[in-house]
Amino acid sequence: MGPTALEGDQPYRTAYAADLSEASVGERIRLAGWVARRRDQGGVYFFDLRDASGVVQVVIDPAEVPAARDLRAEYCISVEGPVRLRPAGMANPDLATGAVELAADQLGVLSRSEPVPFIIDDRAEADERLRLEYRYLDLRRPRMAKNLRARSLAAAAMRDTLGRRGFLEVETPTLIRSTPEGARDMLVPSRLRRGDFYALPQSPQLFKQLLMVGGVDRYYQIARCYRDEDFRSDRQLEFTQLDIEGAFWGRDGVFETLEAVVQAVVERLRGVTLEPPFPRLTYAEALLRYGTDKPDVRFGMEISDLSDAFLKTKFRAFAATLEDGGVIRGFNAGKQEMSRSQLDGLATRAKELGAKGLISAVAEEGGTLRSQTAKHLSEFETAAIIEDLKGQPGDLLLLVADTAAVAAQVLGQLRLQLGRPDRHDDLSFLWVIDFPVFDEVEGGGLAPSHHPFTAPVDLVEMRERPRTAIAKAYDLVLNGSELGSGSVRIHDPEVQQEVFDILGISADESERRFGWFIKALRYGTPPHAGFALGVDRFLAILQQETSIREVIPFPKTQTGIDPMTGSPTAVDPVQLAELGIELRAGVDADDPDREDG
C-alpha cells in the first residue's frame, strides 16, 4: 500500500504502520492512525499507532512535543519522525513491526476521541449489545477488521472464479411482486400506487430463472435477500447469498462450478488447497449414518442400523418397536468414561429430543456389555451390537429403539454432542443429494421439501409413491452446517402444472401466485439448474466465528434492532398517509412493552 496525498501537497502519511521494518531504520516516516495502549516510562510516552495495516510502536517525548501530553486512547493523529531499532531486549517478537519504533518529533491531532466504552482490543470481551451500539469502534478491533477483509477477499475470489468461467453478474430487482401467501415477505408500500405494496426478495429465484428464459447462459450475483423470520438461532432480516444459475446445465455442472468457487475462497482465506470433487451422500444415507441431512463428517461415530439382529428378540421394548415398523439404531461414542449421572444426563437429553429412552452400554473384555439392559439381550444380540458398532473394551455404545425419524434425530444430536470438535480448523465439505420431494410433517402428512420449481426425478413416482419420490435437489454441507442448496428446475410448463397439482396447489392458486412466471416458461425455456450459497454462514465458519453477526459489518440484534441507530423507528403519520397507510388502532410505535432487542 503506497502513501496517499492530501489536497495540495500535504500528505497525512507517507507509509502504513505495517510497512515499517528493520529495513526502514533511519528513514523519516509519517504515519496516520489511532492511539492505542499508551503508557509512560520515565517521562517519555509510548503508544501503539494502529492503522488499517496493523500496529507499530511510537515513542514521543512530551518535553520536545508538548502536544503529546494531551493524547488519549483512540485519538486520530498523524506523527512523523525517524524509524529506529528498539533498544536491546525491548523488541516484541509477537508483533510484525516489533523490532522497530517511530521516534516522533512531529504530531498533528487530526481528531480527538471521547473516552471509549470498551477497550479496542481482541483480548477484551465487551457485551455484544454495547459492541453493536458502538459498531464503528468495534470494527477497529483487529479481529473485526480481519473479518471485514476476509469477506471482501472471499467475494473477490467468488467473482474471479465465476468471471473466468463466463458467468455474467446480473442485478435482479429488489422491489418485486409479493406472493399472496408470502408471509415471510418484507413489504414496501408504494406511493404512486397507494394501497399497493412491493416485496423485498427472499431470493432472486424466479428472476434468475427468467434470465435463463431470456438467454443468459451462466448467471451469478452476490445478492442481498430478506426474510421476515422470527429470529431463531442465528438469522438476520437481511442476508447475503451467492446465487448462481445456468442454462443447458445439470447437477454435475453446478457441483463442479461450486467446488471451484469454494476452493478459491478457502485458498484465499485459509491458504489451504481443497481437493474436489467433494464427497456425495444421498439424503437417505446421511439420515441413516449421521441422523441428519447436514452431517458433520469431521469425526466418525457413524450410526448403524441394528434392527436385523433383533428380528427374533425376546426383549419386549425392542420387539414392540420393530413390530410397529420402528428401528433399533446405535453408535459407538468411544471411550467416554462417564459417571452414572453423566449417563443419566444423556438419557434425559435423549428424551428431550423425543426418544422414549436411551440405552447405554459399555463394551467389556470378553465380549460382554455393562448395561442395565444387558440382561434382556441374548448372547447373539450382544455379540451383534459389539460387532456392528466395532466396540472395543471401554467404548460407550448408545442405542435407541424408536421410529426411524426419532432414532435419527436423537442419535444424530447425541453424536454431535459427544464427538463434535470445537474448532473449525478442519473443513469437511459434502454434497447431500437425492432429497425427497416431500418431507413428512407432524402428524404424518406430507409437505414439499423444496420450492415448487424443483424438478422431480420421475413424475410418475412423485404422483404414485410420494413418500419415497426423489427430487433433483442437493445441498452443500460444511462441518455440519448447510451452506446452501440448489436443484435442477422444471423447464416444461406442463410438468410444472402437474407438480403443482401433486403438491396440492390448485390451478387457481398457482395462477394467482405464479401465473406471470408460468407464462414465461411457455416461450422456449431451456433446461436449467442452479444453487444459492449462504455467504454469511460460510464466512463465519471460515473465520472460526460462532455467529454470523461477527462477519456482517452492521448486523442487527436477534430481534431486528440496530442499537447504533435505533432503527426501526416511528414514522410521521403524514408520511404514512402519503403512502396510503396508517397504524392500526391500538398499535403504538412508542409502546414500551413491545418486543425489544
Place this chain on the structure above:
Amino acid sequence: MGPTALEGDQPYRTAYAADLSEASVGERIRLAGWVARRRDQGGVYFFDLRDASGVVQVVIDPAEVPAARDLRAEYCISVEGPVRLRPAGMANPDLATGAVELAADQLGVLSRSEPVPFIIDDRAEADERLRLEYRYLDLRRPRMAKNLRARSLAAAAMRDTLGRRGFLEVETPTLIRSTPEGARDMLVPSRLRRGDFYALPQSPQLFKQLLMVGGVDRYYQIARCYRDEDFRSDRQLEFTQLDIEGAFWGRDGVFETLEAVVQAVVERLRGVTLEPPFPRLTYAEALLRYGTDKPDVRFGMEISDLSDAFLKTKFRAFAATLEDGGVIRGFNAGKQEMSRSQLDGLATRAKELGAKGLISAVAEEGGTLRSQTAKHLSEFETAAIIEDLKGQPGDLLLLVADTAAVAAQVLGQLRLQLGRPDRHDDLSFLWVIDFPVFDEVEGGGLAPSHHPFTAPVDLVEMRERPRTAIAKAYDLVLNGSELGSGSVRIHDPEVQQEVFDILGISADESERRFGWFIKALRYGTPPHAGFALGVDRFLAILQQETSIREVIPFPKTQTGIDPMTGSPTAVDPVQLAELGIELRAGVDADDPDREDG
C-alpha cells in the same frame, strides 16, 4: 467457452454457436439454443440457431428429420450434425459464423414456444411496455444481451481496479433508520416492532462514513439504492451506484482513483484508452462558459460575457439589464443557415426557458451584423460582439440580456440544442469542482447544494458570505450528464455542528435526524472523502442507449410498475395487520383511477 455436461453423460451441446468457423468444417457438433428466422427453400429448412454466444445457420431436411416440421420461432432445441461450408455465393459476410452452417441430422426439442408477441431481433422495434411485459423475450435480443454483458464487464473492471488498490468491498445494511424528514425514503414496516419502520437507503452515505470511523482505510461497494421520486425523465425507484470512500484522503486521491476506474471500464467496453487526468472546471467557470454545471464539452460554442462592451450602451434594453445587475452574454452557433421561422422558434424556446428575449444576429462581410437589433448597437458594440464571439461571415450569434442565472440557463440549453452531437462515440469526461455551499432558490433564498456532511473550504466564509462560499464538493461529468458526485467530508463534530447551524438546522433537529451519527464523529474520526458514481447512467452512455432502462435487466416503468409481474400489488389485510398497519380509509388497492404505468 467450453462444452457443458448434463447429468450423466448426455450433454445438451458440445460447442457454442460462435465457436463454429471454417476450422470446424467436417466436425460433428451439437448445439443448443433458440430457433430464429426460419425459412424453407426447396423443401429444406434453414434457420438461425441463437445461443448466448451468437448465431449460426442450421440446415435440416425434414425428409430425414421429420420432427423438424414442427419447429417454430423460439423453440428451444438441441441439434447435431457436421459443420460444412456454405455453398458458393451463400456465405453471409455480416455474420461471424457466416461462412459455415450446421447440417443437422439429429434434433431434440427441449421446450416449445408459443407465438412470440414481437420478433426477437434488433431491427424490430416493439412498444416498450410490451417489451417490459415480456422482458425475458426482450433480453434474447442481441442488443439487450450485449447490454447485460457490458454491465457485467463494467462491474468486473471497477472491482478489479479498486481491489488492486487495496479497497475493501463492504456490504452496508439496506434496512436502515429512516430520517424524520426523509420524505423520499421508501419504508419497510417491522413485524417484531409493530408500528415502527425501517427505511431503504437513498445511499450508503452515513454507513460508509462510519466505516471510516471504524478504521476501514479504503471502501467500495456497488450498492443498490432507493429513492421514492416522482419519476421525472429517466429515473428508477431502485438504482445502482459505485460507492467509494477513503480515510486520510482528499480530493486529488478520489480523482486519481475514479479516473483509473473509469479508464478501466471504458477500455473494457469500448476498447478505447483514455488519458487521465480529466480536465477540471470550476462550477463558476462551467456556468459562465457552458451555462450549466454539467457541460457537454464535446463541441465548442462556448458562451462569452459581453457585459463590459455595453457599459456605456444607448440600447435601452441592455442598459436596463446591466443597471439591474444583469449580464449580456452570447455564443457563436456557427453557420446554421436558419430561416426566419426557425429563428422565431429559437426565440420562443428562449422565452420558454425564462428569457425576456433572444437576440440573434448573423455576422456579415465587412464587420456588420444582420439583425433586427443592429440599428440599436454602436459601431464599437457591434465590433466587440463580433470579436468576442469570433464571428466569421455567415455565423449565427445568439445573445441574451438577463440575470446571470437566466442567461446561463437559456444560452446553455440553446447551445445544446444547436451543437450537441447525436451519438456517444466521443467520451468527454470532466471534473466540475468548487461547488458553492448554497444554491440560490426560487425567490432568492439559499438552500444547501449538497448533503450537510460536505466540508466547506472555509467556515468563516461560509458564515459571512454564504452566497459565494465554496464547498469541497465535486462532480464527474460525461458528455453533459452528471455521472456522480462526491466531497471531502466533515470529520470534526464541532465543525459539523457549526455547519448545521449555518445551514439553518437547529441543534434539536440535527440531534433528532443525525444524533447517532454525530455521536460517532466524537471518537477520533479520520479526515475522509469519497464519491458515488451512477452505474446505470454511465452504462447507458457507454452503450449508446438513451434510457437507463435499456441497461437495467428488469426495470420498472416511469411510474414504478413492473408490467411483467404486475407489481406493486394489493396485499392481504391479515398480513398488514401482522405488521400493525392498515390501508387508510378511502384508499383502495383496486381503484382503477389511480396513477398507472
